[in-house]
Amino acid sequence: MKTLIVVLSIALLGMVTMFPLGCARENEAEVFSEYGFSFKYPSGFVVSDEGLEGQANSESSGRILVTTEENSTRFEMLVLTWSSPSPEEGWGTSDKVLWDHFQTTVADCRQTWEEDGYSSVMIGGTALESSSGHSMLYVYYEFTSPTDSERYQGTIGETYCDESGRLFEFVTCGSFVASTTDAELFLLVFSTSLVCH
Numbered sequence: 001m002k003t004l005i006v007v008l009s010i011a012l013l014g015m016v017t018m019f020p021l022g023c024a025r026e027n028e029a030e031v032f033s034e035y036g037f038s039f040k041y042p043s044g045f046v047v048s049d050e051g052l053e054g055q056a057n058s059e060s061s062g063r064i065l066v067t068t069e070e071n072s073t074r075f076e077m078l079v080l081t082w083s084s085p086s087p088e089e090g091w092g093t094s095d096k097v098l099w100d101h102f103q104t105t106v107a108d109c110r111q112t113w114e115e116d117g118y119s120s121v122m123i124g125g126t127a128l129e130s131s132s133g134h135s136m137l138y139v140y141y142e143f144t145s146p147t148d149s150e151r152y153q154g155t156i157g158e159t160y161c162d163e164s165g166r167l168f169e170f171v172t173c174g175s176f177v178a179s180t181t182d183a184e185l186f187l188l189v190f191s192t193s194l195v196c197h
């Protein structure tokens with residue numbers, strides 16, 4: 001989880017000279033399909049392979065970034081990480097494992113952001129959504145970035161696919177006009193279109 005937050009911090013650093021205005025969501029969507037899963041993303045966004053912990057992306061684990069184009073007038077991004085937890089960790093046996101893991105993930109995010117100088121961190125309550133027939137837990141968050149003193153909003157979501165044995169983690173970040181609603185809709189574009197098995 002730490003590396004994910006580092007990725008997020010680096011992406012925000014690159015946004016210092018930008019004016020994230022936000023704008024109405026475009027309806028057109030494109031489909032990402034690779035590594036044994038697929039999902040929709042808004043057209044005009046750029047998908048890039050990030051890799052996980054120095055490893056190239058594969059079906060069992062990896063990380064991709066979906067971001068607004070570099071010269072865009074707004075900033076929105078998704079960091080999608082997938083991994084294959086070992087069966088000994090109890091994945092697939094109950095939703096409680098997902099719940100416990102998710103609460104730890106959210107707590108780690110808060111701690112890391114506060115340690116890194118992100119201020120006024122606000123994290124909302126846990127919500128439940130369906131993603132490809134699985135439960136997905138997510139929260140809404142806001143923070144003020146130390147790099148540009150701008151307020152950013154986003155979501156953290158997790159879903160576990162017991163068919164393929166993979167955990168999917170969604171972290172979005174952006175500057176959304178109607179903060180909560182827009183940020184949640186942005187996450188749901190990806191998560192509700194996920195085909196994971």
Ligand SMILES: [Zn+2]
Pocket residue numbers: 132134160161162163164195196197
């Ligand atoms: Zn699945």
